[in-house]
Amino acid sequence: xxxxxxxxxxMQAQVKRRSVxxxxxxxxxxxxxxxxxxxxxxxxxxxPLGAWPAGANGDSVFVGLTVxxxxxxxxxxxxxxxxxxxxxxxxxxxxxxxxxLSPLIKKGILGKKLVLGSADAETKPNTGVQxxxxxxxxxxxxxxxxxxxxxxxxxxxxxxxxxxxxxxxxISGSNETTGVDCQRYGFRLxxxxxxxxxxxxxVVAKELGKNRKAAYLTPDYTYGHTTTQSMKEFxxxxxxxxxxxxxxxxxxxxxxxxxINIANTDADVxxxxxxGADAANAIKQAKQFGLLDKMKIVIPYMSAYLEKEVGAxxxxxxxxxxxxxxxxxxxxxxxxxxxxxxxxxxxxxPRDSAMYAYLxxxxxxxxxxxxxxxxxxxxxxxxxxxxxxxxxxxxxxxRAEDHQGIVDFPILRGKKPADMKNPEDFFEIVQVVNGxxxxxxxxxxxxxxxxxx
Amino acid sequence: xxxxSLFLSQLFNGLATGLLLALISTGLTIIYGTLxxxxxxxxxxxxxxxxxxxxxxGLTGSFVLAVAxxxxxxLACGLVMERGLMRKYYxxxxxxxxxxxxxxxxxxxxxxxxxxxxxxLSVTPPDWGTGIARIGSLIYPLYRLETLGIAAVTLLLxxxxxxxxSLGLIVRAGIEDAxxxxxxxxxxxxxxxxxxxxxxxxxxxxxxxxxxxxALTPDMGFRYLVESFVVxxxxxxxxxxxxVVGGIIAGEILSLTAMINPQYxxxxxxVAMALVLIFRPQGLMGQEGRE
Numbered sequence: 001x002x003x004x005x006x007x008x009x010x011m012q013a014q015v016k017r018r019s020v021x022x023x024x025x026x027x028x029x030x031x032x033x034x035x036x037x038x039x040x041x042x043x044x045x046x047x048p049l050g051a052w053p054a055g056a057n058g059d060s061v062f063v064g065l066t067v068x069x070x071x072x073x074x075x076x077x078x079x080x081x082x083x084x085x086x087x088x089x090x091x092x093x094x095x096x097x098x099x100x101l102s103p104l105i106k107k108g109i110l111g112k113k114l115v116l117g118s119a120d121a122e123t124k125p126n127t128g129v130q131x132x133x134x135x136x137x138x139x140x141x142x143x144x145x146x147x148x149x150x151x152x153x154x155x156x157x158x159x160x161x162x163x164x165x166x167x168x169x170x171i172s173g174s175n176e177t178t179g180v181d182c183q184r185y186g187f188r189l190x191x192x193x194x195x196x197x198x199x200x201x202x203v204v205a206k207e208l209g210k211n212r213k214a215a216y217l218t219p220d221y222t223y224g225h226t227t228t229q230s231m232k233e234f235x236x237x238x239x240x241x242x243x244x245x246x247x248x249x250x251x252x253x254x255x256x257x258x259x260i261n262i263a264n265t266d267a268d269v270x271x272x273x274x275x276g277a278d279a280a281n282a283i284k285q286a287k288q289f290g291l292l293d294k295m296k297i298v299i300p301y302m303s304a305y306l307e308k309e310v311g312a313x314x315x316x317x318x319x320x321x322x323x324x325x326x327x328x329x330x331x332x333x334x335x336x337x338x339x340x341x342x343x344x345x346x347x348x349x350p351r352d353s354a355m356y357a358y359l360x361x362x363x364x365x366x367x368x369x370x371x372x373x374x375x376x377x378x379x380x381x382x383x384x385x386x387x388x389x390x391x392x393x394x395x396x397x398x399r400a401e402d403h404q405g406i407v408d409f410p411i412l413r414g415k416k417p418a419d420m421k422n423p424e425d426f427f428e429i430v431q432v433v434n435g436x437x438x439x440x441x442x443x444x445x446x447x448x449x450x451x452x453x
Numbered sequence: 454x455x456x457x458s459l460f461l462s463q464l465f466n467g468l469a470t471g472l473l474l475a476l477i478s479t480g481l482t483i484i485y486g487t488l489x490x491x492x493x494x495x496x497x498x499x500x501x502x503x504x505x506x507x508x509x510x511g512l513t514g515s516f517v518l519a520v521a522x523x524x525x526x527x528l529a530c531g532l533v534m535e536r537g538l539m540r541k542y543y544x545x546x547x548x549x550x551x552x553x554x555x556x557x558x559x560x561x562x563x564x565x566x567x568x569x570x571x572x573x574l575s576v577t578p579p580d581w582g583t584g585i586a587r588i589g590s591l592i593y594p595l596y597r598l599e600t601l602g603i604a605a606v607t608l609l610l611x612x613x614x615x616x617x618x619s620l621g622l623i624v625r626a627g628i629e630d631a632x633x634x635x636x637x638x639x640x641x642x643x644x645x646x647x648x649x650x651x652x653x654x655x656x657x658x659x660x661x662x663x664x665x666x667x668a669l670t671p672d673m674g675f676r677y678l679v680e681s682f683v684v685x686x687x688x689x690x691x692x693x694x695x696x697v698v699g700g701i702i703a704g705e706i707l708s709l710t711a712m713i714n715p716q717y718x719x720x721x722x723x724v725a726m727a728l729v730l731i732f733r734p735q736g737l738m739g740q741e742g743r744e
Contacts, residue, residue, distance in 0.1 A: 070562075070672055074571035220716060247716040251676055253667050256466050256597070257711035257718065263592060264459045280573045280668035288578075288594040288666070290585045309573045309668055 049376045049453060050165035055140030056374040060113040063088075063361070064135025066146040066156055067170070071123025072251045073148035073276040075305050076353040080146055080170045081118055082346050083357030088114045090341070091365050097337040101359075101390050102366035109365045110372070117141075123148065123250075125155035132156050136163045142374050143168070143364050148276070148353065149250075150174030150223040157186035164376045164453065166383070168360040171323075171353050173275070173301045175226035178404040179445030184452060185376065187383060187398055189363070189405035190356045191433075193227035194440050196300045196321040196409070197234045199433040203411050204298050204319050205238035207430075208269065215267035215295075216245040217258060217274050217282050223301075224250075227273045231300045235271075243267045248274070248282075255282045259289045270295045275302075280309035287314055304351030307414065307426040315414035315426055323352030324393055325410050325427055335392035349424045352409075359391050363398075377452045394432070401442040402449065407435045455712050458590040463708040465588075469597055471704020472604040473663065475697045478681040478688075479611060480655035486691030487615070487624045487648045490539060490550050495656050495681060496674030497558035502527040502657025503664045503673075504565050507576055516579035520661045527657020528650050530561070535649035540642070558674070566671040573668035582665065596665055603662055611655065612693055615648075624648050683726050689739025698738055 048054070055062060065084055068077035090098040091114050094107040108114060117139055121128035128147070135141035144160050145168040147153035153172035160167030161183035169177060169188045173196070178188045205212075214235060218224040224247070232242050243265045246258035259282075262270065270291060274282045279299070283306075286292055292314065299306070302320035326349040329336040338358065342350040350358075364379070366389060371378035384400040394408045412427035420426065455463075481495045506523030510516060534557060542550050577583075582596030615621045627634045627641040634641050667673065680703065685691075688699025706725050710718040729736060 069571070070566075072670070072672065074566075074670070074672060075573070078571050246711075249719045251672075253673055253676055254470060254707075256470060257463060257708040258715055260459070260462050260466055260708075261712060261715065264456070264462070277573045277668055277670045277672070280575075284575065284668055285666065288585075288596070290592055290594075305572045309575065311575060 046375055046377075047453065050163050051136050051140035051142055052164075052374055052376055055142045056112075058112070060115045061109060061374065062115050062117060062135070062139045062141045063143045063145065063364075064132060064139060064141035065116055065118035066121040066128045066131045066135075066144060066152070067118055068123040068146075068148045068152065069118075069120040071149075072278050073123050073303070075309075076148045076171060076276060076303055076351075077121070077123075077146070079304055079351055079353045080148070080357040082342070083170075083350070083354035084116055084118075084145065084361055086342055086345055086354070087358040087361035087365075088116050089345075091362065097334075097341060098362055100334055100337065101362050102369065104369035105362070105365055109368050110374070114361075114365070118146075121146065121152050121156075123152060125149075125152050128152040128156050129159045132159055132165075132167070133163070136160075136165050141165065142376075145357070145360055145364075146170050147172050149221070150177055151221050153177055153188075154181050154222065157181065157183045161185040161450065166364065166376060166379055168364060170357045170360065172223070173227060174223040175230060175440075175445055176222050178402045179226075179440065179447055182402045182404075182447035182449055184403075184450045185380060187360070187403045187405070189360050189396065189398070189407060190323050190352070191321070191407055191409045191435065192404075193223070193230045193301060194445075195433075195435065195438040197227065197230035198438040199409075199431075200298065200300050200319065200321045200411055201231070201234035201238050201240075203430060204269075205235065205240065207319065207413075208296055208298075210239040212240045212269045212296075213243045213265070213267045214240050214269045214271050214298075215243055215262040215265055216271045217255070217262075218245055218247045219250045219252075219274050219278055220247050221250055223275070224273050227301055228271075231271055231273070240269070248278075250278065252278060253281055255285045256289070258282075259286055259291060262286075263289060263291060268295055270297050272297060272299045273301070276306075277309075279303055279306050283310050283314060302412075304353045312415065312417040312420060312426055316416045318414040319430070320412050320414075320427075321409060321433075322412060323407075323409050324350075324355040325352075325412055325429060326350060326424070327427070327429060328393060328410065328432070332392060332394065334390050338392045355392050359396065363389065363396070380452060399439070399442065402447045404439065405435070406439065408432055409435065459712060461589075462591045463712040464705070465591060465593070467705035467708035468701060469593075469601045469704070470707060471701035472601055472608075472697075473659075473666075473700075474680060474684050474703050475700025476604040476607060476662065477656070477659040477677055478684040478696045478700055479608065479693065480652040480659070481681045482685045482688075482691055482693060482696040483611070483615060483655060484649060484652035485685070486693060487621065487628070488543065488645060489628060489691075490543070490649075491547060491554070492652065493551055493554040493678065494534065494558040494561065495554075495652075496676075496678030497561035498527045498530060498653050498656035498674075499660040499663075499677055500565055500669075500671060500674040501530055501561055502660030503576075503669050504569055504574075504660075504671075505657065506661030506664055507574055507669060510576060516582075520658065523661035523664075524654045524658040527660070528654040530657075531650045531653020532646060534653070535646050539649060540645070543645070558678075562671050562674060569671070571671065573670045575668060576664040578665040594666075600662055600666070607655075607658070608697055611651075615651075616693065620644065620647070680722075683722055686726050686736060687729050689736025692736065692738040692740070695736055695738030699736070702737075
């Protein structure tokens, strides 16, 4: 019976929440217990949106993290959690490192302590949506963040948009996320398939030759299909041919039959679109089948830790795009701060999933400080204002039209094991791509943004 | 149209994959076929075996010891599970058994994740499994070829112990009438413990044998659990020869569908299972009406 009750409650939550919030807000405002900012908001007659104003009334504000701690992308999810924790710690302390990114950040956000809560999205859209809904309704989360799978990110983006709660993806490689399914309350900072493929195609065509024949390994969901589509488009422009595309289920363990198919073609480049543990399995087995003796590997969108998972031996000579590589600290003091702080807190060098997580939380805090309010509409407008901030990968900002981050990212080439200066020195940076140059033009993929309230 | 050499390659790959699937599924079918328990912790025991093998391999450098270590740790888990919990559940409805074994699987996987983290680990094949075999036009990893033999020998051995010695007979009699078997001077409880242990050990053994082929992750057990269920449902739940037949059929379906349209290989596996359930609900080798 208890289950039935909570199901019923969940179904009525929307209606109930509004009336409860209205009544609560009116009562509290009458008692003049609200902090100054919220009083101003009330005076302007702002209607409650999402968990606002209930979530902004106390001494602390809550941010809900939907991270994939289990499933094929669990390694990246765990790293994201680290990134968020590091950002929250620095924001709450008003640390000098974080003030280099946002000079507005003092201790906490608008004087309130930032509290994080996390849930395992299990690399499944349903689970992620349930977690986000719980965060917003039960914990009064004013922001939701985290994703590795685009299927999860797109679902979360939709539910957070409906709940008028800003949502930041951590990793989402699919073109759809901001290209087709863009949402007023959804923000994606990270680079994605279109950008990565447009950037890496000319590099590999120059390095590996113009007349290559490529075989693809594609996970069967939105990220896989759009990445393969973009990579085909941009490599074929360079003169490459696509000889086969092997589509496999997400989380496949055995790639033998796909690899035998590929071995039976005359492909000389293996494009691994597979991500996370899938990529590790696919590449490891490709090596076992002897494919790598005659084929080069290109990874248009590489997951953090893949180099560790398959080892430097296999990674040497591999071309890959990733959101961040820790040696960027050599030229960027913000990156140096970030890498050092991460290493001190968690041990080991951070990868791109931690960097994007860290940065998203800081940029949200910065937007709230600029808006001087947690009111979701004001925060979204502040993010759309095009303010440029420093980051571990250079200047970043969001594009107002589709909420895609304008962000630089490196293209990497695997080092020979003999050339590695330390056990984490897997890659040399071939090029740092200017994000602006490889973004699709606004509206190219068909995004239509909804209203604010 | 796929060429003849590709077809033969995939046919062979289906057999190799199938026997490996059969090996992974046997523990599940042994425990169900003899004790009547659907062990949802099977995938987790497979993972525990794989990680334990990884550790022993790292410490000793011997793959044989790794296999022994992985199997031993899984055996120990199985014995603790049986004595501590499952014993109380033999007379409970199957839903209770599923819930408790599922709970154990979550705990085991989280322990593995806590100890080793989520980044996948690599196990290199032993010296005798390094390299590539060429059979006609087929290029095949030597280690995978050898697992075909290892799986076949192990399956025969397990079959012999469970079905051609008195052990299996005692267990079956014990389920029918424990009191009577006890009265004959046989310790039924200890026999049950032994069978549960063997089932868990088979999962752990398969985990180590499989580990050089895949990237070890704490989550991999779930997918193998699902595949194991498909295999035993096709072959006949609780039938040992059924697990072998089901494994080979599943392997061939995966390989041959992937040859024509890789996108549908998983779907076809479930289509095959559905067809078996419609036309022969007890499975290809299962007995009708068996509880």
